[in-house]
Amino acid sequence: xxxxxxxxxxxxxxxxxxxxxxxxxxxxxxxxxxxxxxxxxxxxxxxxxxxxxxxxxxxxxxxxxxxxxxxxxxxxxxxxxxxxxxxxxxx
Numbered sequence: 001x002x003x004x005x006x007x008x009x010x011x012x013x014x015x016x017x018x019x020x021x022x023x024x025x026x027x028x029x030x031x032x033x034x035x036x037x038x039x040x041x042x043x044x045x046x047x048x049x050x051x052x053x054x055x056x057x058x059x060x061x062x063x064x065x066x067x068x069x070x071x072x073x074x075x076x077x078x079x080x081x082x083x084x085x086x087x088x089x090x091x
Contacts, residue, residue, distance in 0.1 A: 003073065006045040006080060011055050013039040013063065013079045038062055038090065039079065047083075055083055060090040 006012050016038045040060055047053035055061065068081030 004043060004078075004080075006043055008045045008048050009051050009053065009083045010045045010080055011041050011083055011086065012043040013061065013068065013081065014042055015039040015077065015079060037065060042078070044083075051083065053083060055086060055089070061086045062088045062090060 004012055038060065041055050041057055044053050044055055044057060063079070063081065063086050067085035068079035071078050071080060
C-alpha cells in the first residue's frame with residue numbers, strides 16, 4: 001500500500017475475508033455475514049508524543065466490531081483506525 005501512509009497513531013488494516021457459512025444447506029448471503037474482526041496491518045503511522053507505535057506492518061490483529069473507518073481502493077476494502085482500537089496481536 002504505497003498509496004496510503006497513516007498519520008500519528010493510526011494503522012491501515014486489510015480485513016480477513018469472512019468465512020462463508022451454511023446452515024442446513026442454506027447459504028447465508030454476504031449482507032447477513034458478520035463483519036470480520038481480524039485483519040493484517042499494511043501500514044502504520046509514526047505514533048504520537050504520548051503514544052508510541054507498537055504495531056508493525058505484517059501484524060495479524062483483532063479489532064472491535066465497529067472500529068475504524070472503511071475505505072475502498074482499487075476494488076479492495078480497508079480499514080483505517082487508531083492503534084488504541086486494536087484489541088490484540090495474534091501470534
